[in-house]
Each structure stands twice: as C-alpha cells, then as structure tokens.
Amino acid sequence: xxxxxxxxxxxxxxxxxxxxxxxxxxxxxxxxxxxxxxxxxxxxxxxxxxxxxxxxxxxxxxxxxxxxxxxxxxxxxxxxxxxxxxxxxxxxxxxxxxxxxxxxxxxxxxxxxxxxxxxxxxxxxxxxxxxxxxxxxxxxxxxxxxxxxxxxxxxxxxxxxxxxxxxxxxxxxxxxxxxxxxxxxxxxxxxxxxxxxxxxxxxxxxxxxxxxxxxxxxxxxxxxxxxxxxxxxxxxxxxxxxxxxxxxxxxxxxxxxxxxxxxxxx
Amino acid sequence: xxxxxxxxxxxxxxxxxxxxxxxxxxxxxxxxxxxxxxxxxxxxxxxxxxxxxxxxxxxxxxxxxxxxxxxxxxxxxxxxxxxxxxxxxxxxxxxxxxxxxxxxxxxxxxxxxx
Numbered sequence: 001x002x003x004x005x006x007x008x009x010x011x012x013x014x015x016x017x018x019x020x021x022x023x024x025x026x027x028x029x030x031x032x033x034x035x036x037x038x039x040x041x042x043x044x045x046x047x048x049x050x051x052x053x054x055x056x057x058x059x060x061x062x063x064x065x066x067x068x069x070x071x072x073x074x075x076x077x078x079x080x081x082x083x084x085x086x087x088x089x090x091x092x093x094x095x096x097x098x099x100x101x102x103x104x105x106x107x108x109x110x111x112x113x114x115x116x117x118x119x120x121x122x123x124x125x126x127x128x129x130x131x132x133x134x135x136x137x138x139x140x141x142x143x144x145x146x147x148x149x150x151x152x153x154x155x156x157x158x159x160x161x162x163x164x165x166x167x168x169x170x171x172x173x174x175x176x177x178x179x180x181x182x183x184x185x186x187x188x189x190x191x192x193x194x195x196x197x198x199x200x201x202x203x204x205x206x207x208x209x210x211x212x213x214x215x216x217x218x219x220x221x222x223x224x225x226x227x228x229x230x231x232x233x234x235x236x237x238x239x240x241x242x243x244x245x246x247x248x249x250x251x252x253x254x255x256x257x258x259x260x261x262x263x264x265x266x
Numbered sequence: 267x268x269x270x271x272x273x274x275x276x277x278x279x280x281x282x283x284x285x286x287x288x289x290x291x292x293x294x295x296x297x298x299x300x301x302x303x304x305x306x307x308x309x310x311x312x313x314x315x316x317x318x319x320x321x322x323x324x325x326x327x328x329x330x331x332x333x334x335x336x337x338x339x340x341x342x343x344x345x346x347x348x349x350x351x352x353x354x355x356x357x358x359x360x361x362x363x364x365x366x367x368x369x370x371x372x373x374x375x376x377x378x379x380x
Contacts (some may be wrong), residue, residue, distance in 0.1 A: 022315070026318075026319070026322070029318075029322065030318040030321075030322070032339075032340045033294075033295050033314075033318060033340060033341065033342045034295070034314035034315065034317075034318050035314075035340070036294075036295065036296070036338070036340035036341055037294075037295035037296040037299060037314040037317065037318075038314055040295075040296035041296060041299070041314075044296075044300070047303075055311050055313055056313045056314070058313065059312070059313020059314065059315045059316050060313070060315055062315070062316065063313065063315025063316050063319050064315065066315075066316075066319055067315070067319055070319075070323075
C-alpha cells in the first residue's frame with residue numbers, strides 16, 4: 001500500500017467534490033463507498049496514476065450521465081405521468097388551435113360583409129338594364145394600397161366592362177375557373193391574390209355574383225385584406241403564446257408532480 | 267426491493283465481470299474493480315461510478331445483495347444471490363457455446379487453448 005501523500009489527498013478531495021455531481025439519492029446511497037473505492041485505488045501499487053486518473057475521469061463522465069438519466073427515467077418516465085402529460089398537451093393543443101381558428105374565421109368571414117351588399121346592389125342594377133359604366137360608381141381604387149371596397153363588372157366571358165379597381169394600371173380579373181364556378185352556383189366568396197411576389201403580394205376578400213337578365217355577366221366586390229390579415233396574425237401570435245404557456249405549465253406541473261410523487265427507496 | 271427477474275442475456279461486460287468476481291465470495295467495491303480489471307476477470311476497466319451504478323441495478327434485479335460483512339464502515343461487501351448464480355451460469359454456458367463454436371471453426375489464432 002502507498003503512503004498518503006499531498007497529491008493523493010488532493011485527488012481524494014477532488015473526487016469527493018466530483019461525487020457531489022451525482023443525483024442526491026445515488027449520492028446518499030453510494031458516495032462514501034465510492035470514495036473508499038477510489039482511495040483503495042489510489043493506494044494500489046499495481047495501478048499507476050497515469051492509468052487511474054483517465055479511467056476515473058471517463059468513469060465520472062459516463063456514470064454521471066447514466067445516473068442522471070436513470071433518475072429522470074425513474075422520476076418522470078412512469079406511464080401514468082407520461083399519459084397525463086400527453087393528454088393535457090393534446091387538450092392544450094386543441095384549445096390553442098380553437099383559440100386561433102375561431103377568431104380567424106370570424107375575422108375572415110367579417111371581411112366579406114360590405115362586399116356582399118355591394119355585389120348584390122351592383123348585380124341588381126345591371127339586371128335592371130343599367131349600363132355597367134353607369135352602374136359602377138365613379139372613382140379609382142388602387143387595390144394594392146387602398147383598403148376601400150371596390151366593385152368590377154365583367155361580361156359573360158369574364159372580360160372587365162367597368163371597374164373601380166386598378167392594379168398596376170390594369171383591371172384585375174380572377175381566374176376563369178372562378179367564373180365557371182359562379183356560373184354554376186350563383187355566388188363565390190374567396191380570398192383572391194391578384195399579385196404575387198416579395199412585398200408585392202395583394203390579397204383581396206372577394207365576393208363574386210352572377211348577373212342575370214338580357215346581358216349576363218358577373219360582378220366582383222372586393223377589399224384589400226391587409227388589415228384583416230394583420231389582425232389574424234395577432235390572433236395567431238396570441239394563440240401561439242397561449243399554447244407555449246400552457247405547454248410550459250404542463251411541463252412544470254408534470255415535473256413538480258413527478259418529483260413530489262417520485263418512487264423513494266424504502 | 268428486488269424484482270427477481272433475470273436480465274436478458276447477453277449481460278453487459280460490467281455486470282458479467284461483477285458476477286464473475288463475486289462468484290469467488292463476498293467482496294467490497296475496490297476488490298471487484300480489481301478483479302474485473304484482470305484479464306481473467308474480463309479485462310474491464312471500471313471506475314467507482316460504473317461499479318456502484320451497476321451494483322444498484324443488479325440489487326434491484328435481485329442478482330446481488332449486500333452481505334452485511336464489513337471491515338470498515340465505508341466499505342460495503344456484496345455477494346451473489348441464487349438468481350445471480352444462475353444468471354452467471356447461463357451466461358457462462360452461452361459464452362462457452364460460442365467459444366466451442368469458434369474452436370470448431372478454427373477461428374482461434376495458434377489453435378487457442380487445448
């Protein structure tokens with residue numbers, strides 16, 4: 001056996017400090033025995049320091065990770081605890097989705113409100129035989145910038161006849177398929193994106209109605225959705241924050257309950 | 267409390283080395299580490315963390331138990347249980363079969379042991 005030396009004492013104290021890094025239950029159970037085993041190794045003449053120190057360092061790293069993982073598994077990986085956390089997380093996710101989807105739908109549907117009446121009125125005037133140029137109110141709305149409502153009258157092939165709206169100097173027209181749908185169903189309410197691109201995207205809350213009578217065609221009433229979409233984004237952020245908050249509460253609550261109700265050694 | 271269920275073979279090198287060391291009789295921590303380090307004990311370089319972590323799980327599985335012997339209150343002695351003995355025997359049989367198979371295939375350099 002080696003005699004105790006300053007370097008042996010220093011290594012012994014360092015190892016005692018390192019033992020503080022183990023989980024408390026493991027430390028309470030085994031720290032004195034581990035320290036004694038380390039002391040025995042320090043005294044062993046057949047084991048050089050050059051072998052012992054790297055061995056113990058490797059052992060510390062691997063066994064610390066293993067014991068902390070085992071403690072987490074014992075504390076939190078109980079089926080009832082995990083099941084409760086998963087159910088609560090699913091409920092929180094459903095609630096957060098509802099918090100986003102319901103106001104989003106209310107905002108989006110509300111964005112059609114003035115256009116429904118505007119399209120009705122214009123269709124009625126055209127069906128009475130009033131010329132499109134007279135039926136469509138005067139004025140020009142740049143739909144990329146303005147939040148004002150606007151109307152456009154189209155002929156039966158979807159060509160513009162009269163318009164309040166301008167986009168880059170032209171009268172925009174929805175895809176032909178939209179007119180085909182309205183021809184069959186009488187009306188369509190949709191989010192229409194007449195311009196794409198970075199910083200140039202324009203989205204319109206549009207209501208399109210079929211015009212009957214001697215000169216059939218279509219009317220479109222629309223409004224830029226910029227403000228509505230800004231509010232939808234705020235709702236999305238609030239719902240997202242609420243979701244993260246609920247998950248954090250569930251995580252902390254589960255961890256606290258798991259710790260409080262952890263299995264304890266007899 | 268021991269669960270009394272044998273771990274599925276093959277055993278980890280550390281568990282096998284501990285069982286093999288304790289097959290000789292009651293031993294304390296460093297004695298087991300020293301046995302494991304020897305070539306005939308498996309040549310396993312095991313530190314105190316791995317040793318006592320393994321011992322804790324082995325006690326939970328009912329493979330080993332504290333013997334109650336002590337020459338120093340900081341030294342804890344361990345011994346094999348019946349289950350530990352049978353798990354060690356099963357592992358040795360498994361290894362023996364593998365070694366016999368390797369012999370039959372001529373895989374040992376210089377013919378291996380006689």
